[in-house]
Amino acid sequence: MRNRASAIQSEPMQKRKTWLPYGRQWIDEADIEAVTAVLKGDYLTTGPHIQQFEQKLANKVGAGYAVAFSNGTAALHAACYAAGIGPGDEVITSPITFAASANCVLYQQGIPVFADIDEQTYSIDPVQVTALITSKTKAIIPVDFTGQPADLRELIQIAKQHGLVVIEDAAHALGANYEGQPIGSISDMTMFSLHPVKQITAGEGGIITTNNKAYYEKLLEFRSHGIVRDPAKWCNEAASSGWYYEMQSLGFNYRLTDMQAALAASQLTKLDRFVELRKGYAAQYNAAFSQIPAIKTPFQQKSRQSSWHLYVIQLELEFLSVDRNQVYAELIAENIGVQVHYIPVYLHPYYQELGYAKGQCPKAEKLYERMLTLPLFPSMTSADVQDVIAAVYRVIRKYAC
Ligand SMILES: *Cc1c(COP(=O)(O)O)cnc(C)c1O
Numbered sequence: 001m002r003n004r005a006s007a008i009q010s011e012p013m014q015k016r017k018t019w020l021p022y023g024r025q026w027i028d029e030a031d032i033e034a035v036t037a038v039l040k041g042d043y044l045t046t047g048p049h050i051q052q053f054e055q056k057l058a059n060k061v062g063a064g065y066a067v068a069f070s071n072g073t074a075a076l077h078a079a080c081y082a083a084g085i086g087p088g089d090e091v092i093t094s095p096i097t098f099a100a101s102a103n104c105v106l107y108q109q110g111i112p113v114f115a116d117i118d119e120q121t122y123s124i125d126p127v128q129v130t131a132l133i134t135s136k137t138k139a140i141i142p143v144d145f146t147g148q149p150a151d152l153r154e155l156i157q158i159a160k161q162h163g164l165v166v167i168e169d170a171a172h173a174l175g176a177n178y179e180g181q182p183i184g185s186i187s188d189m190t191m192f193s194l195h196p197v198k199q200i201t202a203g204e205g206g207i208i209t210t211n212n213k214a215y216y217e218k219l220l221e222f223r224s225h226g227i228v229r230d231p232a233k234w235c236n237e238a239a240s241s242g243w244y245y246e247m248q249s250l251g252f253n254y255r256l257t258d259m260q261a262a263l264a265a266s267q268l269t270k271l272d273r274f275v276e277l278r279k280g281y282a283a284q285y286n287a288a289f290s291q292i293p294a295i296k297t298p299f300q301q302k303s304r305q306s307s308w309h310l311y312v313i314q315l316e317l318e319f320l321s322v323d324r325n326q327v328y329a330e331l332i333a334e335n336i337g338v339q340v341h342y343i344p345v346y347l348h349p350y351y352q353e354l355g356y357a358k359g360q361c362p363k364a365e366k367l368y369e370r371m372l373t374l375p376l377f378p379s380m381t382s383a384d385v386q387d388v389i390a391a392v393y394r395v396i397r398k399y400a401c
Contacts, residue, residue: 016335016387023197023310026274026379034266038259047258053265054207057192060268061174061184063209065216068261069223072171072193072206074254076104076141079189079208082218083139083165085110092132093141093169094124094150095344095364101143101169102345110138114346116361120299122146122312125363126154133158139165144173144183146341147199147278147307148300152178152186159188167191171206172309174199175275179303184209189219194260197377199274199307200267202260226251277378278308281385285311285374288389294319294396310341311376314367321401324370330398331372334391339373 038049050068058066069075085091087109093101095114102112115128122145129140140159142150152168159166168187170176176183184190189212192198194205208219221228226249228234231241235248256264282298289295296314300306315324324340331338344364346356359365374388 015333016391019335019337020375020380020384020387021337021377022339022373022375023377024379025196025201026270026377027201028270030269031263031266034262035259038262041258043258045257046255049258049261049265050256053261053268056265056268057184057207058209060271061182061190061209063185063190064211065213066207066209067216067219067223068256068264069206069208069254070256071204072191072195072198073100073104074223074252075191075193075206075208076100076167076169077107077252078219078222078254079167079191079215080104080108080110080139081222082189082208082215083167085138088136089138090134090136091139091141092124092129092137093345094143094145095346095361096122096145096342096367097143097169097345098171098342099345099348100171101141102351105141111136112345113137114344114356114361114364116363117367118151119363119367121148121151121301122367123148123150124155126151126158129155130158133162133164137162137164139167141167141169142187143169143171144176145310146298146312147172147176147309148298149173149176149178149183149304149306156187165189171195171198173307175271176307177305183307185211188212189215194264197309199309200264200271202256202264202267205256205260205264221249222251223254224251225253274378275307278376279306281376281380281382282306282308282311284382284385285313285376285389289313289392292396294400295392308376311374312341313372313374314370315372317370319401320396320399322399324372327395327399328372330395331391334394336388336391337375340368340371341373342368344368 054066085108089110090113091105092113105112115124118125166187168190170183170190171193173183174192189210192207194202226247228246286297
């Protein structure tokens with residue numbers, strides 16, 4: 001191994017002078033103008049930009065309906081409500097995700113059940129999902145981890161067989177596609193996040209796309225206190241229209257502001273370019289790391305186009321004399337903003353309190369010990385990518401064995 005490690009070409013010895021984050025937004029003048037125009041207008045919240053953005057995003061991903069929310073987590077909560085998740089209902093999701101993918105089930109008093117991942121794609125393994133289905137299972141929440149779509153064909157097939165709803169957590173996957181079909185048009189409901197590190201941003205924000213009118217109506221109601229304004233749907237038929245409205249269910253205030261919707265709509269016009277840039281940088285990383293025994297580059301299914309939200313490498317610890325944490329610390333010292341995505345959700349103290357046992361998803365736990373996210377965002381430059389590559393080479397060479 002020493003031979004192959006030393007085959008790494010020479011690279012600048014200097015460490016990077018400024019901090020490079022793992023992700024960040026890209027805001028241009030057009031975005032700023034879109035927001036300031038709203039600030040000068042009549043509506044700061046729920047004005048015309050909400051529906052305009054929803055329509056544009058639905059068109060972009062080929063969905064019948066879209067409902068915008070104050071953040072992606074609120075959107076997932078609303079989707080669980082619309083899917084009818086209630087006390088004691090089981091929902092199967094991935095352990096390798098942000099906590100929100102499972103927390104949304106708890107908000108509805110449901111029970112998150114964690115299926116182990118596929119070792120290649122890091123998404124939930126359909127075989128594991130099937131094994132976990134019980135009479136209480138109501139839904140599956142697959143996560144399109146890093147932007148690469150999960151095994152949607154198999155998961156939707158399983159869901160159909162067992163009468164389950166598929167709520168796709170596509171927080172990473174706006175702009176991705178599966179067998180040529182855009183993400184957002186495939187599952188019963190699909191959630192995109194508009195957090196600044198995601199593909200496009202509204203500061204905070206989230207959106208659900210669906211082709212199901214009944215879900216669409218429930219999502220709208222849930223977003224705004226459970227209030228119904230359509231006279232045709234009122235319980236009190238004698239009510240006069242005008243000031244009257246009815247609260248028919250317990251909803252929340254999960255609304256996005258008009259300023260945020262205008263920002264998101266402006267960002268959406270740049271989505272394709274952002275994804276192309278991410279893809280190009282990921283290709284540079286792949287080329288640089290594919291021959292290094294200590295690094296496993298991200299596996300990509302041929303039938304899927306990732307939106308490349310994250311570039312996650314796996315350290316082959318057999319070829320290193322140190323662990324992931326040491327590699328992490330040394331790259332941070334090099335001003336490279338590496339990260340770990342994610343701590344398996346059920347290992348968090350809150351979930352451990354609830355009784356989830358360590359060891360239940362061994363593949364996810366093994367991956368967790370080895371994974372490292374490298375910086376990847378559209379406004380970085382090729383020089384930034386070269387800095388990351390050089391720093392990774394230096395650290396790996398130091399500890400190759
Ligand atoms: C970002 C993210 C969310 C939550 O989105 P917010 O908009 O931050 O609430 C949910 N799931 C995954 C996988 C995410 O990365």
